[in-house]
Amino acid sequence: MLDFTSDFAGDNLSPAQTSEVSPINDQALLDAYSNAVISVTERVGPAVVRIETGPKAGSAPGQRGGGLGSGIIISPDGLVLTNSHVVGASKEIRLRDTEGVVTDAHVLGVDADTDLALLRANGSRDLPYASLGNSKTLRRGQLVVAIGNPLGFESTVTAGVVSALGRSIRSVSGRTIEDVIQTDAALNPGNSGGALVSSAAEVIGINTAIIQGAQGICFAVASNTAQFVLSEIIRHGYVRRAYIGVSGQTAPIPRRHAVLAGVENKMGALLMQIEPDGPAARAGLLPGDVMIKLDGVDIHGVDDLIRVLDRDRIDRTVSMDVLRLGRLREFDVHLVERKPVPRQALAS
Template sequence: MLDFTHDTSFTLDQSDESRSTPSAEPTAASEQALLDAYSHAVIGVAERVGPAVVRVEVGANAKNPRERARQGSGSGIVISPDGLVLTNSHVVGASKQIRLRDHEGIVTDGRVLGVDPDTDLALLRADGARDLRYASLGNSKSLRRGQLVVAIGNPLGFESTVTAGVVSALGRSIRSVTGRTIEDVIQTDAALNPGNSGGPLVSSAAEVIGINTAIISGAQGICFAVASNTAQFVLSEIIRHGYVRRAYIGVSGQTAPVPRRHAVVAGVENKMGALLTGIEPDGPAAQAGLLPGDVAIRLDGMDINGVDDLIRTLDRERIDRTIEMDVLRMGRLRTIDIHPVERKPSAR
C-alpha cells in the first residue's frame, strides 16, 4: 500500500509537470504573433500612404543647392487625385516658389492656394499633375489614447521615411507662430524630425488623422500633429475664400476659475471662464462696453469654460452678427450685445 501510494504520487507529479511545461510555448508564440501583427500594420500603412507623401521644396528655383537647403523644405501629403497637398504653413513661409518631389523622384511645380498660420497649415496644388497617389483624411475625433499611429515624411529626399508610435494624448493645445492657440492637437511618441514637418500622421486604417507640425526641443519623444478635422475645416475655408474666415472682437484674456460663490449668486454652473485682461480701443468689445476683469461664461448660447472656448466660438458664423455674451462682473451676471467683425487674415 505504501509503495502503491508512492507510485501514484509520483505519477501525478509527472502528470502535473507535463501539463505545466508546454504552457510556456503558446506564450512565446502569442508574443511573436502580436509582433507580427504590429509589423504588418505598419508595413501596410507605409505601402498604402507612403506614395502619397511628397517633399515640399521652398525657394526651389535657386540655382545653388546650398541656397535651396537654407530656404527650407518639409513634407506634404496629397489628399486628392488632382493634386491638392496639405503641409505646414511654416514650411511654406512667404515663398511662392514651390516644388513638389514625389516618391518616384518626379518633380512638379506647386502653387500656394492659401495658408493659415493660426493652425500652421497650408494648402498647395501641384500644377499640371493628375491622377496622383493620394490619401484620405480620417475622423480625428475617433482616436483613442494608446492607438497605433504611423508618421510618414520625405525628409532630405529620403522618401517615405516611417516611424511608428502611439497616441500619447488628445485635445492638446499649442501656440502657433501668430500667438493664437491651435486647438485639438494630437500628441504622439512617433519620432519626428524637422524634415517630417507637414507630413501625415496615419492610423492603422491608412487614414490621415493629423498633420505633423511640432517637436519639443530637448524633450525626447514628444511630438504634435494638427488634427485632421481641423485640417478639413481649414482646407474647405481656403478653397472657398482663399483664407480662413474668423470673427474678431478685440480682447485678450486667459482661462480663470469662476469663484463658487459668484457662480451660485449668478445661477450659473461654470467652474471656469475666460477672464478678459485687455480690451482693444474702438474694437467690438470696447464698443459693446466690455471691461478688463469681466469673465466671459457664455457666447451666443455656447458655454465658455476658458479662453480657448472663446477663440473657438469666434468662427465665421459669428461675423457681422449681433450676439449675446454673458459675463460675470464683480460677481454679478450681465448680458451684453456684441457685434463681431471679420478678422483680418494673418500676414504671410
C-alpha cells in the first residue's frame, strides 16, 4: 500500500506548532493587503475630487442643487478627468478636494462615446495629482482600489480585484466603449468619474458604470482609452472620428445569400437609413443594403462598423462590400470627419 502521509505539509509538526504557524501567516497576508490599500489611498486619494454641477443648493428660492460625481486631477495645473455624464451640459461646475476647498472649473472637452470629459480647475496652483498607468498590463485577479464620492460620501475607498478585461459596454451616445475593465470593487452613484487604482498607485481606470441589481459587477474605462481621449481633446477640443452617414442594426445574413455571394459572414450591418447627401448616399448605398466589409475589415454588426470608423480613416476613400438583394456589390466611399456632439445634447 502506498503511503501518502509525507505529501502533506505540516505532518512533521505537532498540533501546537501547526496552530501557531497559520495565524502568523494569515496575519502577515492581511497586513500586506491593508498596507497596499493604505499606501494607494494616501498617494492617490488627495487627487480625487468631488464634482458638483449645476446651481448651488438653495441659491434661489425653490431651486434644487445640481448633480454629484467624482473626478481625478491628472496634472498639477488642474487638468481633471471625469465622466461625460457627470458634467452633462452643465455650465456651473465646482471641484471640492479632500480638505474641503472648493474651486470652480470649466469643460475643455467631452467624449460621450467613451463617457469621458476633461475639465480644468480655474486658477493656477500646485495641485496634488495622480498618474495614468498602462491598463494593458492588468491581469485578472489583480488588486485594485476605487476612490470616489459614492452617494455624496466624500473620499470613500473600496477595494477588490480585476474581475475581467476587454469588456464592452454601451455609452450614453449609444456607441460601444471597448476594452472596459470589470471589477468587484464596490461602486455606487457618485463614484462615476472616480479613480480605479492599481497597487502601484497608478490610475488604470475611470469608474463609469454599475449594473443595477447586480452584486459586485462594476466597470471602468481603461486608462489607455482615457489617455487617447485626453490627447485628442487637448489637441482638437474633441475626439476625431470618421463618418459615413448611415444608421443601422446588426442583422443575420440568410445562408442562401451568403452561399450565393460566396461570403462566410453570418451577421452584418443592415443599413436602415441613409443621410441625404452623406458619404454613403453619394456612394450609391441604399436602405436594406447589408454591409459585410469596410476597408478590408470584416463587418459582423454595427459595433464592428463603429470600431472601424476611427480617425485614421478620415478624408480617405475606402472600399465597402455590401449584400444587395443577396448579391455582392462593392462601393467606394469617401469618409469625412464626424461633427462633435454638442454638450447640450448630453443633458439628461
